[in-house]
Amino acid sequence: xxxxxxxxxxxxxxxxxxxxxxxxxxxxxxxxxxxxxxxxxxxxxxxxxxxxxxxxxxxxxxxxxxxxxxxxxxxxxxxxxxxxxxxxxxxxxxxxxxxxxxxxxxxxxxxxxxxxxxxxxxxxxxxxxxxxxxxxxxxxxxxxxxxxxxxxxxxxxxxxxxxxxxxxxxxxxxxxxxxxxxxxxxxxxxxxxxxxxxxxxxxxxxxxxxxxxxxxxxxxxxxxxxxxxxxxxxxxxxxxxxxxxxxxxxxxxxxxxxxxxxxxxxxxxxxxxxxxxxxxxxxxxxxxxxxxxxxxxxxxxxxxxx
Amino acid sequence: xxxxxxxxxxxxxxxxxxxxxxxxxxxxxxxxxxxxxxxxxxxxxxxxxxxxxxxxxxxxxxxxxxxxxxxxxxxxxxxxxxxxxxxxxxxxxxxxxxxxxxxxxxxxxxxxxxxxxxxxxxxxxxxxxxxxxxxxxxxxxxxxxxxxxxxxxxxxxxxxxxxxxxxxxxxxxxxxxxxxxxxxxxxxxxxxxxxxxxxxxxxxxxxxxxxxxxxxxxxxxxxxxxxxxxxxxxxxxxxxxxxxxxxxxxxxxxxxxxxxxxxxxxxxxxxxxxxxxxxxxxxxxxxxxxxxxxxxxxxxxxxxxxxxxxxxxxxxxxxxxxxxxxxxxxxxxxxxxxxxxx
Numbered sequence: 001x002x003x004x005x006x007x008x009x010x011x012x013x014x015x016x017x018x019x020x021x022x023x024x025x026x027x028x029x030x031x032x033x034x035x036x037x038x039x040x041x042x043x044x045x046x047x048x049x050x051x052x053x054x055x056x057x058x059x060x061x062x063x064x065x066x067x068x069x070x071x072x073x074x075x076x077x078x079x080x081x082x083x084x085x086x087x088x089x090x091x092x093x094x095x096x097x098x099x100x101x102x103x104x105x106x107x108x109x110x111x112x113x114x115x116x117x118x119x120x121x122x123x124x125x126x127x128x129x130x131x132x133x134x135x136x137x138x139x140x141x142x143x144x145x146x147x148x149x150x151x152x153x154x155x156x157x158x159x160x161x162x163x164x165x166x167x168x169x170x171x172x173x174x175x176x177x178x179x180x181x182x183x184x185x186x187x188x189x190x191x192x193x194x195x196x197x198x199x200x201x202x203x204x205x206x207x208x209x210x211x212x213x214x215x216x217x218x219x220x221x222x223x224x225x226x227x228x229x230x231x232x233x234x235x236x237x238x239x240x241x242x243x244x245x246x247x248x249x250x251x252x253x254x255x256x257x258x259x260x261x262x263x264x265x266x267x268x269x270x271x272x273x274x275x276x277x278x279x280x281x282x283x284x285x286x287x288x289x290x291x292x293x294x295x296x297x298x299x300x301x302x303x304x305x306x
Numbered sequence: 307x308x309x310x311x312x313x314x315x316x317x318x319x320x321x322x323x324x325x326x327x328x329x330x331x332x333x334x335x336x337x338x339x340x341x342x343x344x345x346x347x348x349x350x351x352x353x354x355x356x357x358x359x360x361x362x363x364x365x366x367x368x369x370x371x372x373x374x375x376x377x378x379x380x381x382x383x384x385x386x387x388x389x390x391x392x393x394x395x396x397x398x399x400x401x402x403x404x405x406x407x408x409x410x411x412x413x414x415x416x417x418x419x420x421x422x423x424x425x426x427x428x429x430x431x432x433x434x435x436x437x438x439x440x441x442x443x444x445x446x447x448x449x450x451x452x453x454x455x456x457x458x459x460x461x462x463x464x465x466x467x468x469x470x471x472x473x474x475x476x477x478x479x480x481x482x483x484x485x486x487x488x489x490x491x492x493x494x495x496x497x498x499x500x501x502x503x504x505x506x507x508x509x510x511x512x513x514x515x516x517x518x519x520x521x522x523x524x525x526x527x528x529x530x531x532x533x534x535x536x537x538x539x540x541x542x543x544x545x546x547x548x549x550x551x552x553x554x555x556x557x558x559x560x561x562x563x564x565x566x567x568x569x570x571x572x573x574x575x576x577x578x579x580x581x582x583x584x585x586x587x588x589x590x591x592x593x594x595x596x597x598x599x600x601x602x603x604x605x606x607x608x609x610x611x612x613x614x615x616x617x618x619x620x621x622x623x624x625x626x627x628x629x630x631x632x633x634x635x636x637x638x639x640x641x642x643x644x645x646x647x648x
Contacts, residue, residue: 015460098430102422139459141430143418146386150422155511156386158415172515178411179323180519184385184512262444266427266473270440270454273465282612282622287631289639295611295627296643304588304609305531305555305644 002057041133068219079204097265102147314403330408366496427470534560538593596621
């Protein structure tokens with residue numbers, strides 16, 4: 001039995017490389033000063049999906065929501081072995097919080113679920129499994145996957161380290177509960193989140209890198225080729241070679257705009273403060289008894305100690 | 307969707323595993339007490355499981371005015387769907403204005419499921435909560451006494467304050483160990499409400515095949531104070547000083563990867579990207595140069611004291627107090643000062 005697997009991924013700013021330069025004076029983050037990367041745990045999610053495909057057959061479709069630049073992580077997914085990729089891009093999706101994001105992603109999964117070609121590829125009908133990384137390193141919330149599962153009405157299995165087996169419409173996995181390990185069996189369709197303890201991602205294949213190098217989404221083509229006629233011709237040529245990246249907007253996935261973007265987001269950012277400490281922001285304490293006693297006294301006074 | 311209910315209680319979802327209450331629920335009750343008093347409403351603890359009403363007294367002693375105990379044999383072992391179903395039903399019925407959860411693996415699995423079902427806002431991993439007013443920049447609409455949800459983001463490089471003005475209840479998960487856990491007040495009295503959810507097997511999609519508990523040697527996440535040693539400590543013998551300073555503060559001992567790789571301390575004590583991420587009230591880094599991988603796991607500590615012989619060590623960039631000196635002299639002076647003051 002082969003399976004249709006969808007992997008939800010995110011392109012994130014590399015928060016590990018944040019320096020003072022990436023922070024503006026008003027405390028907001030200058031995203032353009034940071035390299036954008038494939039969210040690390042999403043690479044493990046892709047690997048888990050590819051391994052299941054190798055064992056049982058099927059298709060791996062990778063979906064991301066973001067600006068056209070997010071196609072970089074879609075191309076990387078193709079290089080690592082994904083069959084199809086989909087970019088969801090729409091200005092009206094900007095400023096979506098986790099709830100609005102999960103709504104949009106669930107609409108995209110629903111659209112894939114209804115595609116007839118997925119039923120004819122020797123697979124179970126529809127989407128059988130969604131795999132996500134546990135959390136993204138820019139927000140670290142881990143909320144989007146459970147919220148997406150709820151929107152789909154599917155069970156979720158979080159913090160998976162190993163998918164043991166899929167058989168008889170059920171999936172068996174080992175998950176880390178934080179206090180120990182738990183083995184669970186879950187009916188399909190379902191949604192998994194995997195941690196960085198799941199098998200390490202395979203490197204992109206050199207052959208595939210060459211093969212998908214030219215792939216582009218329409219949004220990228222429009223940016224790179226300003227002349228509309230030339231852009232159309234280029235898109236048609238890419239499509240003929242199977243290199244046109246599927247691109248959907250909110251209308252394509254039948255999303256209700258009231259549940260997307262800023263309007264669809266119950267949480268609002270009230271204030272952002274930078275906590276990047278630019279060197280010499282600390283109080284220098286001399287290694288003397290008196291200076292150390294003063295420091296300890298201050299820590300007791302502000303309730304840090306005791 | 308739940309309408310804004312200004313008279314609604316403040317709720318704390320108290321997590322329990324195998325008959326044991328998780329400390330984070332008790333920590334949240336102390337913060338919840340402050341919030342409820344500011345708002346002039348009751349503080350309710352919700353506990354779910356097979357046999358959980360027996361935890362009511364302890365929850366009341368830690369600040370709850372009322373305990374809702376949802377008991378069903380099918381809730382004996384946690385799984386997402388039935389817990390979310392029961393909690394949604396309780397929230398729809400009682401309309402609390404605030405619901406807070408521990409940001410434990412369980413809380414981070416449950417809370418988003420509930421938030422999605424209720425179409426409510428949820429803020430993850432808060433390090434502080436407060437009550438305050440808010441003006442929405444777009445509409446200029448003013449909202450009184452909202453829950454201010456304060457959390458680090460962007461790998462700890464920014465602190466964001468989040469509000470949910472319109473869609474209630476206002477919900478947040480809160481990191482373990484960031485709120486104080488005061489002693490129980492055994493004179494407190496409160497009300498206990500038992501709730502029978504009447505679940506059926508169809509509410510439990512997962513089959514739990516087996517589960518094992520891994521005993522951790524140390525719970526760094528829950529530690530309020532951590533004293534951590536790195537390569538600069540120099541030897542296993544010298545590492546004794548780290549333990550001595552930790553003991554004088556009632557703190558946990560932590561370590562950088564270099565110290566773990568040298569075999570001076572067990573891997574369970576490792577702080578950083580490949581170890582545990584901590585955000586204690588105080589982090590004392592001794593002989594730790596402060597590579598970015600280490601800083602990623604500790605830079606969110608509220609106060610950082612760095613002790614290092616090298617004045618150019620990057621750890622000083624994130625420190626609040628920096629001592630350039632020999633730890634063999636500095637640590638005994640610190641222990642001395644702590645003993646005199648406490």
